[in-house]
Amino acid sequence: MNQGIAGIHHVTAIASDPQRNVDFYTRVLGLRLVKKTINFDAPDVYHFYFGDETGSPGTILTFFPFKGATKGKRGLGELTFTAFSIPRGSIPFWRKRLTDLGIPVSDTLQRFGEELIRFTDPDGIGIELVTVSADTRTGWSGASVPAEYAVRGIAGVTLNLRELAPTAALLTQVLNYRFEQAFSEKRSRYVVDGNPGEFVDLVLQDPPERSLQGAGSVHHIAFRTGSEEQQMQLQRMLRKVGIPVTDVKDRSYFKSIYFREPGGVLFEIATDAPGFATDESLETMGTQLMLPDWAESQREVIQRKLPTIRVNYQEPWIN
Template identity: 75%
Template sequence: MSNLISGIHHITAIASDPQQNVDFYTRVLGLRLVKKTINFDAPDVYHFYFGDETGSPGSILTFFPFKGAVKGKRGLGELTFTAFSIPESSIDYWRNRLAGLGISLSDTLQRFGEEVLRFTDPDGMGIELVAIKEDRREAWSGGSVPQEHAIRGLAGATLNLRELEPTAALMTEVLNYKLKEVLPGKRQRYEIAGNPGETVDLVQMDPPDRSIQSAGSVHHIAFRTAGESEQLQVQRLLQRYGVPVTEVKDRNYFKSIYFREPGGVLFEVATDSPGFLVDESLESLGDALKLPEWAASQREQIEKNLVPIQVNYQEAWNN
């Protein structure tokens, strides 16, 4: 078993309107836009990174906003709910905040001894806020949510699968996860060391139809490893396990390898380093459009193809 994986690094999803996406995650959820760059495979599309003050691994939710994209369909072979950690005492604050902004949300769910609020973003992506008793990660103090109630980082993710056993075997035999608990209704929770930002729930056939990926769909989930040598060890473990895995790809702020787990969800293993401060100061994170070196000569054309966005953390959100 590998001890090279320490939890979730980030989750990446697809959105439609770039400005709407920025407004929701900054003004409603109070996250910081820590990096504004491009989709390396589609340079005419933004890549937004939202997270805590520095974009710490385990706090990051990223988006490819394809202008005009239709809504996807939630279903099998997909990460259906992305969960964020909030303080245990903040569940009423968030219930009132979301209701006051006109966002439809679930009754408070009870799951694994934790209270959970469930809702969707403007593109229909499933979001959960989980009231966690002990999460010592420091929330960003510069957002639209008071620091005492602000999101601490990712809490986990839910994968919807036809069969749980093949994915569970990969999680436990290669990715360092251990089964924590099973709930009625075929939900299994996996964790590494009981820390926030690492849990993965496997749910069987809920909903039972195949997913259709578009706006509101999660593209992939990335697990964190310390550095490049550890990542290469994970790559070799996957190869020995019989999983086709990509070569290492340089994403500027981390190195990545990609593979599909048996249920069809795209997995990534990303390095913790170098992080988001390699090309911007802490104070200016997310302010400028940052391009990879190979795209620098195309900046003028790239900027012409991108719709300008505005970021105002304190301005009220209009649903």
């Protein structure tokens, strides 16, 4: 079996207001803004990367904040919830924190032996905080969330599909995933080795309407691979089974290929290397606008089009 996939690399979503997006993920969830760059396909739009201290693969949630973007609609063919791992016993802390900040939060739910709570960000992105006892990642301790409660990284994702079998076949036959267990007739979990940062839950028609992409929608999910050679192997396998896949794209911090899985969700396969420390030191990550080499000559023009962004990890969040 192919050994190229090691779990989730990142999830990328669409936001509306850039400053509000930064404020929520740094000052509410306590994530680090590890990279402030541009959307390579729309250079007048930011691309924010939030994660742990170093921007480790498997901790990253990224955003394209299109100012004034129309709100999307959650539905079929979409990643509906991104789950983050938190330590066991920390749900009361997070419930109080979110409630005190005026953010509606679900009751404590039980799923696959895990406790979790659900809520949405200001644009409607579905977020879950899931207690994962085996997660040894330390998260980011430089924000206002105490280290013992800090978000550790991505735990997994939920895909909402019209049919489960075609996507399940892709996961198991090409992407190195295996079926772990079913929670109900409508929800099944797939993992690589059962480690934090891997799980993909396939959910049948919840909600049953077709999704409409916009602010509050997930654009794509990226899976991790350890080398460019493994990425190319996966590209060949996808083409062999008849799935159209792009050529390799250089995203500065990783190399990527993209394709649509059978249910319509955009998948990416991203390399772990070179990582986010290639153009900034660990201490200064996320503080400056970083541009790819091809855009550096346009820096002044690009900066004039982008709004100024403030980052203050300790300042209280106001919706």
